[in-house]
Amino acid sequence: MSLPYGATLALQSLRREKWINLISVLTIASALLIISIAVFVVYNIDAATRSLPERFSMVLYLDDDIQKDRVDGIISTLRRNSAVRSVRYIPKDEALRELKAVLKNSTYVFEGLDENPLPDTLELKLRKEAVGPEAARKLSDEALRIKGVREVDYGEKFLATLHSLRTGAKTVGIVLIVILSTGIVFVCYSTVKILFYRRKDEIETFKLLGATRAFIRAPFLIEGGAIGLAGGLIGLIGIFAFYYAVLLRLSVSMPVFKAVLFPSGLFLFLPGVGIFLGVTGAAVALGRLRY
Amino acid sequence: MDLIQFQAVGKDYDNQTALRDITLSVGKGEMIFITGPSGSGKTTLLKLVYLAEKPDRGAILIGDVEMETLREAQIPLLRRTIGVVFQDFRLLDNKNVFENIAIALRIRGISEKEVKTKVFDTLKMVNLRHKADAYPRALSGGEQQRVVISRAIVADPTVLLADEPTGNLDPGTAEGVMRIFKEINARGTTVLIATHNRELYRNTGRRVFTLDSGSLVGEVRG
Ligand SMILES: Nc1ncnc2c1ncn2[C@@H]1O[C@H](COP(=O)(O)OP(=O)(O)OP(=O)(O)O)[C@@H](O)[C@H]1O
Numbered sequence: 277m278s279l280p281y282g283a284t285l286a287l288q289s290l291r292r293e294k295w296i297n298l299i300s301v302l303t304i305a306s307a308l309l310i311i312s313i314a315v316f317v318v319y320n321i322d323a324a325t326r327s328l329p330e331r332f333s334m335v336l337y338l339d340d341d342i343q344k345d346r347v348d349g350i351i352s353t354l355r356r357n358s359a360v361r362s363v364r365y366i367p368k369d370e371a372l373r374e375l376k377a378v379l380k381n382s383t384y385v386f387e388g389l390d391e392n393p394l395p396d397t398l399e400l401k402l403r404k405e406a407v408g409p410e411a412a413r414k415l416s417d418e419a420l421r422i423k424g425v426r427e428v429d430y431g432e433k434f435l436a437t438l439h440s441l442r443t444g445a446k447t448v449g450i451v452l453i454v455i456l457s458t459g460i461v462f463v464c465y466s467t468v469k470i471l472f473y474r475r476k477d478e479i480e481t482f483k484l485l486g487a488t489r490a491f492i493r494a495p496f497l498i499e500g501g502a503i504g505l506a507g508g509l510i511g512l513i514g515i516f517a518f519y520y521a522v523l524l525r526l527s528v529s530m531p532v533f534k535a536v537l538f539p540s541g542l543f544l545f546l547p548g549v550g551i552f553l554g555v556t557g558a559a560v561a562l563g564r565l566r567y
Numbered sequence: 568m569d570l571i572q573f574q575a576v577g578k579d580y581d582n583q584t585a586l587r588d589i590t591l592s593v594g595k596g597e598m599i600f601i602t603g604p605s606g607s608g609k610t611t612l613l614k615l616v617y618l619a620e621k622p623d624r625g626a627i628l629i630g631d632v633e634m635e636t637l638r639e640a641q642i643p644l645l646r647r648t649i650g651v652v653f654q655d656f657r658l659l660d661n662k663n664v665f666e667n668i669a670i671a672l673r674i675r676g677i678s679e680k681e682v683k684t685k686v687f688d689t690l691k692m693v694n695l696r697h698k699a700d701a702y703p704r705a706l707s708g709g710e711q712q713r714v715v716i717s718r719a720i721v722a723d724p725t726v727l728l729a730d731e732p733t734g735n736l737d738p739g740t741a742e743g744v745m746r747i748f749k750e751i752n753a754r755g756t757t758v759l760i761a762t763h764n765r766e767l768y769r770n771t772g773r774r775v776f777t778l779d780s781g782s783l784v785g786e787v788r789g
């Protein structure tokens with residue numbers, strides 16, 4: 277069983293031009309490693325902040341001396357709102373009890389208070405998709421329009437910061453991936469172009485003997501793919517080495533790192549990504565060359 | 568029946584005319600010679616047949632196909648029907664003799680088994696069986712020339728174009744090569760040979776075209 281001839285030619289070229297190919301492979305491996313680290317960081321920021329919205333709540337302060345049936349009216353209005361997951365009524369007495377429980381060692385704060393200074397409140401939990409600066413503001417405005425609601429508090433700043441951290445990390449990650457992927461395609465493009473010019477005489481002879489464009493292209497596409505594959509495999513080894521040698525070791529001395537997640541399944545795509553980018557670079561190069 | 572026809576063909580390089588107003592035809596199964604001094608246009612004429620160059624004037628037909636009308640993708644298919652002994656050899660110096668000849672078959676997608684038999688058969692014909700593993704740079708000029716001839720005939724072409732095929736051969740070997748060409752011709756291949764060497768066509772009874780400064784100045788029987 278012999279390899280298709282295109283693969284044989286590609287292998288010969290890989291061996292003959294080993295320095296150019298080695299440099300390309302290492303460049304691609306470095307770029308893929310940086311991409312992997314970016315994916316790793318974004319993945320962790322995302323995972324760490326994903327559960328926060330579930331704990332997020334909005335507090336509605338109600339008018340003083342509000343009637344119980346008015347409160348029920350407000351609650352049922354809110355329940356009908358699609359952004360609201362649950363509503364909990366906290367009468368001011370209970371609120372004071374909770375507060376006193378929290379401040380149990382400093383009850384002197386409450387000395388001299390003959391009246392409960394706290395208002396009745398409603399605590400809203402939001403549906404996941406409504407936890408964002410805009411949706412939260414909209415709900416807050418709607419709530420304020422309901423008669424009997426005096427004030428709304430929902431940690432506007434916190435939500436906005438969280439939101440921009442998530443989108444910021446994703447944006448930086450995507451930009452980095454796009455730039456580096458383009459870079460990898462360009463490296464393969466340049467490599468194939470150099471290899472092509474080095475073999476120009478040979479290609480001219482092939483053509484004169486009756487070779488089709490496909491016959492001439494195949495070895496270069498295979499070579500581009502092979503360079504990408506090698507880069508991907510080294511990148512894969514690199515990211516696993518980074519995880520086991522650096523992160524796991526760090527987490528022994530600094531337990532914070534124990535929380536770090538390693539999406540190993542995602543990184544198994546690296547060789548495939550390498551092949552794809554390599555073949556793409558080769559195809560772009562072949563498309564632009566006259567032959 | 569005419570296999571190759573030149574109709575008032577002209578060819579210019581940059582600012583120089585290499586061929587002017589060439590009209591000739593070669594019949595199917597014929598063997599002809601093209602002669603003339605250095606620079607007279609012999610190689611250029613052959614290049615027009617295997618489409619390494621395009622004519623600036625006139626028309627070239629192979630069979631009844633006008634070359635001008637060929638699409639890019641059809642050119643390789645036409646070239647596969649033609650075997651060429653290049654004047655400048657065009658051997659691949661990073662491949663051994665076997666591979667240099669085999670490439671002509673691999674391009675055609677021929678199976679590995681058939682490649683082996685055909686290449687060794689052809690090598691035997693030119694007495695180079697023992698050099699199959701040698702690289703071109705380790706061969707004498709005459710041996711290289713015979714490798715080129717092997718590559719040109721290994722795929723049983725319909726047309727064989729031989730550009731100065733005996734330029735590096737001693738008279739004995741040259742005679743051997745001519746015997747091979749005659750054999751191939753006898754099997755039906757149309758053969759065009761460009762040469763300075765009168766000995767090749769003397770007393771052959773074949774048509775000999777003479778070029779001078781790009782013009783066809785004579786047609787005689789050898
Ligand atoms: N690629 C080229 N570019 C420019 N001029 C060329 C080119 N090829 C050939 N010529 C010129 O065209 C003319 C014909 O060249 P050609 O190679 O056809 O001659 P020839 O008869 O084969 O000569 P020889 O017997 O030396 O091989 C020559 O004057 C040559 O200098």
Ligand SMILES: [Mg+2]
Pocket residue numbers: 609610611654730
């Ligand atoms: Mg010549």
